[in-house]
Amino acid sequence: MARPRGNDKGKGLARRSLLAGGAALGLLGAAGCSRVSSADAKDGGNLLDRLKTQGTVRLGIAGEIPFGYIDRDGEFTGEAPEIAKVIFKRLGVGSVQPVPTEFSSLIPGLRSQQFDVVSAGMYIDPVRCEQVIFSDPDYKMLDAFIVAKGNPKNLHNYKDIVRAGARMASGTAYAQIGYAVTAGVKRSEITVLPDQLAGLLAVEQGRVDVFAGTTVTVHNVVKQRGSRKAEATEPFQALDADGKPAIGAGGFAFRPEETRLRDAFNVELHKMKKSGELLRIMRPFGFTETEMTDLTAKELCS
Numbered sequence: 001m002a003r004p005r006g007n008d009k010g011k012g013l014a015r016r017s018l019l020a021g022g023a024a025l026g027l028l029g030a031a032g033c034s035r036v037s038s039a040d041a042k043d044g045g046n047l048l049d050r051l052k053t054q055g056t057v058r059l060g061i062a063g064e065i066p067f068g069y070i071d072r073d074g075e076f077t078g079e080a081p082e083i084a085k086v087i088f089k090r091l092g093v094g095s096v097q098p099v100p101t102e103f104s105s106l107i108p109g110l111r112s113q114q115f116d117v118v119s120a121g122m123y124i125d126p127v128r129c130e131q132v133i134f135s136d137p138d139y140k141m142l143d144a145f146i147v148a149k150g151n152p153k154n155l156h157n158y159k160d161i162v163r164a165g166a167r168m169a170s171g172t173a174y175a176q177i178g179y180a181v182t183a184g185v186k187r188s189e190i191t192v193l194p195d196q197l198a199g200l201l202a203v204e205q206g207r208v209d210v211f212a213g214t215t216v217t218v219h220n221v222v223k224q225r226g227s228r229k230a231e232a233t234e235p236f237q238a239l240d241a242d243g244k245p246a247i248g249a250g251g252f253a254f255r256p257e258e259t260r261l262r263d264a265f266n267v268e269l270h271k272m273k274k275s276g277e278l279l280r281i282m283r284p285f286g287f288t289e290t291e292m293t294d295l296t297a298k299e300l301c302s
Contacts, residue, residue, distance in 0.1 A: 044260035056095040057088050059119035060110055062103035066220055066285035067121030079285040080119040087268040103173050107131050118253035129301035133256050135265050137249035140293040142235035143176055144215040146203045149231055155210050157236045158183030166209035169193050169202050176212035179238040179246055196221040204229040216286045249295050
């Protein structure tokens, strides 16, 4: 695939995409203050050896269900952390430590060594690939909406929002904002909310007509809340500025110097894909065979 993502035009990219302005400046600043020596980079970095010695890896998470979060019992979980726990154990690192942060701070935090790996289901796109290196994706994702019960405005894709003049919301740094703008929704008219739970409440209260997110996050929050006033739509494929599928696929991010760690991680990830273990780990978080993918980071970064 030549360009398997969407919306280069607005740089909105997808859910979990880069924030404009301040976040972009933060990335540039972080890029300039990385403390990893250039000598380490010559042989692919030595982080894996250091992690084995200390026995613990720090995982950056953004507190988003189902990707990476602390649950009600105080346990560190989510599809990405659960995958990381298995892979790092097989790489000789027995313990994982969560480092919660804002989603827009994940890449700056990684580059400034606040944690060792981004484990937050981060979408892989060309903008991010200029700042970090990615594992191959562990999932790909379609979009879906939260709408009022019965879907009175008949909203099934971003063009429908334009047609109906519907009031739209999405989450902070969600790529769905960019997809909607590409379809003709005015960015100034999109309400930005903290997360999918805030989106559900906004729809239930009639403050917006539709909240856009990934199909797994949208369906999970509606199911978990048992909402009587709102429902999730069927998944649909967003389009990029060229009218091609805007493919959202997420993986783990590493500092650019740490190719040895990324490559070792990929070896174990592909074993899990082949055996079916990956889907077994992800299924409790709402993922299905539909979200499994053979895409590579190289394709998504091109």
